[in-house]
Amino acid sequence: MPRTLPVFTAFWTRRPLLLAVVLMGCASACTQQQGRDIAKQFSNGKPDEFFQTSVDRMATLGMRDNLQSLYLLMNKLYLRNPNQWRQSGYPDVVSAAREIRKAIENRQPLPALGDRRDLAALSYSLSPEFRGDRVGAFIYAIGSMLVTAHGGRTQFYISDSINPQFVNNAARNIEKATWLLSQRQDANGVLLLFSNEISEEGSNLSFAVEFGKIVARLDLLTQMLDERYRRIGLNYAQSLLLMNFLPVQ
Structure with a gap:
């Protein structure tokens, strides 16, 4: 027992040092991994992303995804x-x-x-008076409205501004357009366009689901924009309260 006690004591004496070495090794490994992750993110990014805030990037990706959904x-x-694209004047549906x-x-x-765009185009595309490719007109009208609501752009940078009220209005317009799409009929009581279907054979609500995704993205962007501008106002108010000068560079 007397011969093992010094060894036991020495082990516990050196234990904090061993623990410190292990922790330093882990921290070094984590730092190296984080460095590789950051380097990978930079290599995968595009040069123009350096001119985008997080909200700008979110708005750009949201617009891309909304157009893809459309x-x-x-x-x-x-x-x-299938009868609609044939009225477009193009040789096939792909064109x-x-x-x-x-x-x-x-x-x-x-x-x-x-010359109709945005809301005027949307109303006309769902009217019985319209003659032509109603699918193309309807999708064009919504796409045109989305771009207009975002200030006429599909990519956004630091110098750009987006009005959250217009984005919110676009979301509400799409909700109304989705309802009209399922309700509007011609003089014979036939739907102007067939979309969602609920019958004894089954249900197809994929149109409502995809429109819902667009609305959800627009609502999220609206909240982000509201918070962004709210924080700008709060920061300014705080600077006045604390009598701090605002930075100029």
Whole structure:
């Protein structure tokens, strides 16, 4: 027993040192991993991302996803209403869809709608008086409205501003348009466009689900924008309260 006591004592004496070495090794490994993760993020990023705040980046990604959802809805509507693309004047459905996308993203007018854009185009596309590719007109109208609500842009940077009220209004307009899409009929009582379906054979609510995703993204962006501008106002109010000068660089 007397011969093992010094060894036991020495072990416990050196234990804090061993623990410190282990912790330092773990911290070093974590730091190296974090460094590799940061380097990977920078390498995967685009140069223009350096000119975007987190909200700008979120708005850009949200717009990209909303347009993709809209194009998915367009393809689904063409499948449910195959007679519509034939009225577009294009040789096939792929060509018709491509031209609608181009018109939305380049902010070009759609011949079937004349000079109508945004809300005027949306109302006209769901009216019995409209003659032409109703699917293309409807999708174009919503896409045009989305871009307009975001200040006429699809990508956003530090110098850009987005009005949260307009984004919120766009979300509410899409909710109304979704309801109108399922209700509007022609003089014979036939739906102008077939979308969601609930019957004895089954249910297809995929249109409502995809429109719901767009609305959810718009509502989230609205909240983020409200908080951003609220914080700007609070920071300014705090600087006045504390009599601090505001930074100029």
